[in-house]
Amino acid sequence: MEARIIGLKGCGKTTLVAALAEGRGEGHIATVHVGDPRVRVLSDIFKPRKTTYAELKVREVAWPEASARKGEMERYLDALAGGHVYLHVIRAFDSPVLGESARPEVDLAELDHEFLLFDLIRVERAFERAKKAPLPDMGKKALTRCQELLESETPLREAEFDEAQLASIRGYQFLTLTPQLLLVNTKSDSAWQGSSLEPAARGRRILAFPFVDALEVARLSAEEQEEYAAALGLPGPAAEVVAQAAFAQLGLISFLTTGSDEVRAWPIRAGETAREAAGAIHSDIQRGFIRAEVVSYEDFMKHGGNMKACRDAGCLRIEGKDYIVADGDIINFRFNV
Secondary structure: OOEEEEEEOOOOOHHHHEEEEEEEEEEOEEEEEEEHHHHHHHHHHHOOOOOEEOEEEEEOOOOOOOOHHHHHHHHHHHHHHHHOEEEEEEEEEEEOOOOOOOHHHHHHHHHHHHHHHHHHHHHHHHHHOOOOOOHHHHHHHHHHHHHHHHHHOOOHHOOOOHHHHHHHHHOOHHHHHHHHEEEEOOOOOOOOOOOOOHHOOOOOOOOEHHHHHHHHHHOOOOHHHHHHHOOOOOOOHHHHHHHOOOOOOOOEEEEEEEEOOOEEEEEEEEEEEEHHHHHHOOHHHHEEEEEEEEEEEEEEHHOOOHHHHHHHOOOOOEOOOOOOOOOEEEEEEOOOO
């Protein structure tokens, strides 16, 4: 999964990338491991040759200067493409560099307005092109609905679209259709109150913490990070907290596979079936799906981390292709191709 880090100038996007990268970043890009204590525990039990966490790839997208030319704005929009979630950074500290006091509600409203405007322009351009190449009825109805929502200042992510409608508008890459997680960059040792931001958040999850402190934590060893984060009053290492929140915002869960070769977390959308989950590993497993051997992580640990004990107790189940996978399921797929 990929995320784009957005926000106005001076909000702390680059600092956030560095904190998320934990030494693995390359400039404005980072690969974030989604911290999962279940994976760590299973790795200790199975001692595999490889342990693989779910990953979130993040890329900072710099907000263009006020004097940006049209081409630069187009490049900005192109850079946003491909993001499954936007990590929207908001400044909640006075900036001597910018000469501005903190105004998180105003900054959030400004970028929200720009995104609404960008999407409305895209709708209007689509209708202009449709004069030469008429749209199918479904596409026309979906675009008309998008236009009505945007003109009423409603982000498209707040509306419900069926699969057919989504398919017809997905190619336009509307910015307000992409889920957002709001990350508030606070001042160290400040008790920032986020209640004033909640109305403007409109259901988006808010995480607030000082990015500079998170960066200090990220520079420590993995063993030291949890303790130092707690000492600073942080909810945990930024890479773990932000990645987990982003997955939750996207409605993702993880199922687990184990063995001597690899222990791995596989992210899927909540509500996916066993057969669909098999496709996350390989299309051949999905195509040749026979059954899934499933035990929940909790049951596995309750029975001493022993599959035989789980089988004897009846909590290692055989499930068919329509079984809805639960977060933390440990699954072994049987298939034939």
